[in-house]
Amino acid sequence: MKKMNFGPLRPILAFALVAFCILTVSRMLLALWMAERVSSSEGWGALILQGARVDIATLCWLFILPSLLASLLPVDGIIGKIWRLALRVWLVFGLWILVYMELATPPFIMEYDLRPNRLFVEYLIYPKEVFSMLWVGYKLELFIGLVGSTMTLALGWLWSGKITRTTKQFKWYWRPVLAIIVVLLGVLGARSTLGHRPLNPAMVAFSSDPLVNDLVLNSSYSLLFAVNNMKSERSAEKFYxxxxxxxxxxxxxxxxxxxxxxxxxxxxxxxxxxxxxxxxKKNLVILLQESLGARFVGGMGGLPLT
Structure with a gap:
């Protein structure tokens, strides 16, 4: 049987498929970890279907630009070599971001009972304190993140070199047609709806449990959505x-x-x-606990310490 020829889009589609599988497996492992809470929300079907929807939207946002450029640019000559190198960097870096964020999710859930959100970046203004905290309490998680990142970057770079080396470009008169199709499908997939507003976490929420709703998302989408909302927030000082x-x-x-x-x-x-x-004078002891994580609060499914 003759292999289907996707031309210049073949490397992007291959990486997108691998990324989709990684995000799906990660979501299912997290769901199995929180199976009791997912089952109590009767959310297995919504988790799988809406999760796939979010992942497709995420991958469309990530790969729509390189897909457009791949549709138009040559793959041979000096320009082709430069483009293949740039495409490899984009593919590998994008895959690494997705993998790293999923690896960082379990310890974040243990601490905050949510997927990575704005707190993931807000605390970066205190790098010394954050790294000290991670080194003291999360050595295993840091090791797993380092190993996962190294493997993703190394294997991804090797595979991207092999798959882009055999890429073929379509005839010049088909390239504008392919570019239009790519943009239409990419935008439609990224928006994931024909409505006025594009996909957002509220559209896929179905449970009263915030963590179960967060499991529908992937951590890259959750983080970028939170960061994008932070940019649109107005300064409170302007109201006074x-x-x-x-x-x-x-x-x-x-x-x-x-x-x-x-x-x-x-x-x-x-x-x-x-x-x-x-x-x-009386013997008075005052305990002040800042940032008490969910894993230490019995009422939130953590250890029975409070």
Whole structure:
């Protein structure tokens, strides 16, 4: 039987198929891990079907541009060599991002009971603290991420070299037609709907359990959607008027129940509060826990520590 010829799109379709299988397997493993919660939501069917929908949309967004360029650019000569190199970098880097995010998902779920979201990037402004925390508590996860990343990059680069080397381009008069088809199918797949709004997490949510709804997504989509929403957020400062600093400090002191408690000096809001109880000092222990993860909260399916 003669092999189907996809021409210049063959490497992209091959990588997309591998990526789709990886995302599907990852989702099913996560679902089996959380099988009790998925079953209680009666969500196995929606998880599989809507999950495939999200993965197809993700891959369309990832590969629509290289698919368009592959439809138009030659694969021979100097331009062809440069294009094949650029395509290999795109394919391997894209596959690595998808794999790495899935590998990073289990420890993130253990900590936050959700797929990676805006917290995944917000904490990057504290690289020293984040890396210290990861090194202390997640050595195994870091090792798995390193091994998975190394294998993906190495094997992906070798395979991309082999598969792009045998790529054939269509005749020049078919290239514009192929480019139009690629754009139409790519945009349709990326939007995943004919409605006014493209695919978003709310469209595929079906459960009252946030984690089960998150399992429908893949972690790359979940993270990029959260980052994109962060860019569109308006600064809270713009909703407030302007006021001189001295006036603000004066109003704060006037609003206090005991303005006389403020201590004169360079710290305008420094105040002294004398305890009303002046008897024998009591043994008082205050526990303050910041960022208590879901895995330590019994009511959220974690360890029975709270």
């Amino acid at each position: 008027g302007k006021m001189a600093q001295d006036k603000v400090i004066e109003l704060v002191k006037q609003s206090s129940a005991k303005p006389e408690r403020f201590v004169p000096g360079s710290l305008p809001t420094l105040n002294q509060n004398i305890a009303s109880y002046q008897g024998k």
